[in-house]
Amino acid sequence: MRKSVIFSIIVAILIIIAVAVALTVVLTRRSSTIEKTTTTSTGSPGSTSIGTTTTSTTMLTTTTTLTSTTTTTTLTTTTTTTTSTITTTITSTTTTTTTTTKLMFINNTNPKWTSEGYTFAGGNGYGQNLSQLYYPRSIFIVDNDPQSIYIADTGNQRIVEWKYNASNGQVVAGGNGRGNRIDQLSDPIDVFVDQKNDSLIICDQGNRRVLRWFLQNHTDPQIIISNISCGGLTIDNNGDLYVSDYNKNEVRRWSIGDINSTIVAGGNGKGQELNQLNYPTRIFVNRDYSVYVSDAENYRVMKWIKDAEEGIIVAGGRGGGTSLDKMYMTNGVIVDHLDNVYVSDMANNRVIRWAKGSQEGSIIVGGNGSGNQSNQFISPRGLSFDQQGNLFVVDMYNSRVQKFNIDIV
Ligand SMILES: *[C@@H]1O[C@H](CO)[C@@H](O)[C@H](O)[C@H]1NC(C)=O
Ligand SMILES: *[C@@H]1O[C@H](CO)[C@@H](O)[C@H](O)[C@H]1NC(C)=O
Numbered sequence: 350m351r352k353s354v355i356f357s358i359i360v361a362i363l364i365i366i367a368v369a370v371a372l373t374v375v376l377t378r379r380s381s382t383i384e385k386t387t388t389t390s391t392g393s394p395g396s397t398s399i400g401t402t403t404t405s406t407t408m409l410t411t412t413t414t415l416t417s418t419t420t421t422t423t424l425t426t427t428t429t430t431t432t433s434t435i436t437t438t439i440t441s442t443t444t445t446t447t448t449t450t451k452l453m454f455i456n457n458t459n460p461k462w463t464s465e466g467y468t469f470a471g472g473n474g475y476g477q478n479l480s481q482l483y484y485p486r487s488i489f490i491v492d493n494d495p496q497s498i499y500i501a502d503t504g505n506q507r508i509v510e511w512k513y514n515a516s517n518g519q520v521v522a523g524g525n526g527r528g529n530r531i532d533q534l535s536d537p538i539d540v541f542v543d544q545k546n547d548s549l550i551i552c553d554q555g556n557r558r559v560l561r562w563f564l565q566n567h568t569d570p571q572i573i574i575s576n577i578s579c580g581g582l583t584i585d586n587n588g589d590l591y592v593s594d595y596n597k598n599e600v601r602r603w604s605i606g607d608i609n610s611t612i613v614a615g616g617n618g619k620g621q622e623l624n625q626l627n628y629p630t631r632i633f634v635n636r637d638y639s640v641y642v643s644d645a646e647n648y649r650v651m652k653w654i655k656d657a658e659e660g661i662i663v664a665g666g667r668g669g670g671t672s673l674d675k676m677y678m679t680n681g682v683i684v685d686h687l688d689n690v691y692v693s694d695m696a697n698n699r700v701i702r703w704a705k706g707s708q709e710g711s712i713i714v715g716g717n718g719s720g721n722q723s724n725q726f727i728s729p730r731g732l733s734f735d736q737q738g739n740l741f742v743v744d745m746y747n748s749r750v751q752k753f754n755i756d757i758v
């Protein structure tokens with residue numbers, strides 16, 4: 350009896366050991382399979398190959414890889430063996446996503462652009478075909494919609510919309526010959542989109558007026574301001590309109606619903622004192638309502654802080670010349686989130702960046718003489734960034750718009 354009892358106990362113990370061994374083998378195999386597939390997916394973040402082993406992981410990967418850190422926590426409780434590998438995958442994926450947004454550009458104190466431009470629009474000689482531009486002056490890119498790029502096609506008396514990778518533009522205003530009828534333009538030199546009102550605001554220079562041209566029906570343009578020597582215009586985030594006047598040497602602001610305007614820069618006659626301007630053209634308004642003015646014949650850019658009595662020189666102001674502390678006729682001006690000022694140095698055929706407080710600029714693109722190569726311009730004018738920080742330059746006498754990709758390294 351005792352012997353058989355002992356024997357039974359031994360048999361029972363053996364069975365338990367056998368089952369335990371078998372379980373261990375199964376579990377080990379399972380986790381090594383997971384590790385293997387996980388490793389594969391590390392090579393290509395965002396792929397869904399993890400899903401071939403465990404359903405729960407598949408769900409998490411396909412739905413939330415790019416968006417949340419919560420994913421990591423959930424995974425930790427699901428399969429302990431693979432947590433660290435999977436976590437790495439998700440982290441690297443998130444980083445990749447971040448570098449492609451504008452934040453990278455904002456935080457990079459020394460961004461660079463490719464020196465060779467890509468012809469985004471025109472470049473087919475000057476003429477009035479829809480594949481052509483004729484001495485364009487300005488460009489406007491709608492925020493949050495890189496597909497909507499508007500060009501003041503000055504010599505063709507029209508505004509065209511040019512989508513990414515398109516071979517043709519589309520006329521959205523004018524295009525009815527030069528003239529002063531309400532549906533005609535005469536040397537439109539600047540344009541922007543008033544998104545709140547779905548309309549274009551056009552600096553119709555030759556007609557000494559500013560027009561609103563609705564994008565939906567194109568039929569009912571309105572004169573917003575008349576009798577003005579418009580050199581450039583823009584809008585702030587309240588919808589207030591700013592227009593420079595190169596005859597009166599001033600920039601004025603028109604607030605919505607107010608027929609009266611206010612001088613926000615210049616207005617003290619033509620001259621080179623800090624409270625004066627000499628042929629103001631392009632303007633830029635930042636989030637603090639400071640106005641940057643391309644003060645063309647003073648070869649400088651002035652910044653007028655809101656309600657200031659005089660401006661601050663933020664670029665040039667040392668006469669005309671080719672050295673890096675000088676410019677020769679300024680045109681397009683844009684400002685980034687670090688207050689770096691980018692200026693079209695027209696007669697030097699280059700675009701210069703002036704860092705805040707610096708005594709000289711640095712060449713961003715161009716500076717290789719006048720010509721039609723991809724690193725050259727003939728009289729660069731309007732400038733714009735898209736959301737990624739790529740730089741667009743209107744290359745007037747080459748009748749093209751050049752795009753310079755930002756180099757994110
Ligand atoms: C950029 O800088 C701002 C302000 O310093 C900061 O809040 C933001 O997180 C930074 N973004 C990146 C991607 O580093
Ligand atoms: C203008 O367009 C027409 C038709 O699309 C084409 O036949 C002609 O060659 C073009 N002209 C130029 C100068 O590109």
Ligand SMILES: *[C@@H]1O[C@H](CO)[C@@H](O)[C@H](O)[C@H]1NC(C)=O
Pocket residue numbers: 513514
């Ligand atoms: C334009 O074309 C290039 C090359 O064909 C492509 O990589 C890019 O995604 C396109 N851009 C847009 C906005 O369609």
Ligand SMILES: *[C@@H]1O[C@H](CO)[C@@H](O)[C@H](O)[C@H]1NC(C)=O
Pocket residue numbers: 543545546561571588605606
């Ligand atoms: C939209 O345009 C109309 C017509 O010119 C104008 O009365 C109105 O103030 C504009 N609204 C905005 C938000 O600009």
Ligand SMILES: *[C@@H]1O[C@H](CO)[C@@H](O)[C@H](O)[C@H]1NC(C)=O
Pocket residue numbers: 547563565566567568569
């Ligand atoms: C054109 O559209 C604008 C805004 O969408 C509207 O205010 C205006 O009355 C329209 N004009 C015509 C002639 O339909």
Ligand SMILES: *[C@@H]1O[C@H](CO)[C@@H](O)[C@H](O)[C@H]1NC(C)=O
Pocket residue numbers: 576
């Ligand atoms: C236009 O403005 C000028 C001053 O800049 C003034 O002398 C002239 O009378 C104005 N013309 C009209 C029609 O208001």
Ligand SMILES: *[C@@H]1O[C@H](CO)[C@@H](O)[C@H](O)[C@H]1NC(C)=O
Pocket residue numbers: 607608609
């Ligand atoms: C516009 O200016 C005139 C003259 O300075 C003034 O009488 C009028 O009240 C102002 N209108 C508004 C809406 O501020």
Ligand SMILES: *[C@@H]1O[C@H](CO)[C@@H](O)[C@H](O)[C@H]1NC(C)=O
Pocket residue numbers: 464712715716717724
């Ligand atoms: C174009 O100009 C830039 C800036 O001066 C310079 O770095 C680059 O080498 C020039 N390219 C050529 C081909 O001369």
Ligand SMILES: *[C@@H]1O[C@H](CO)[C@@H](O)[C@H](O)[C@H]1NC(C)=O
Pocket residue numbers: 472474720721
């Ligand atoms: C580019 O410039 C060269 C030299 O001036 C000229 O021969 C050529 O026709 C130009 N090309 C275009 C597309 O304008």
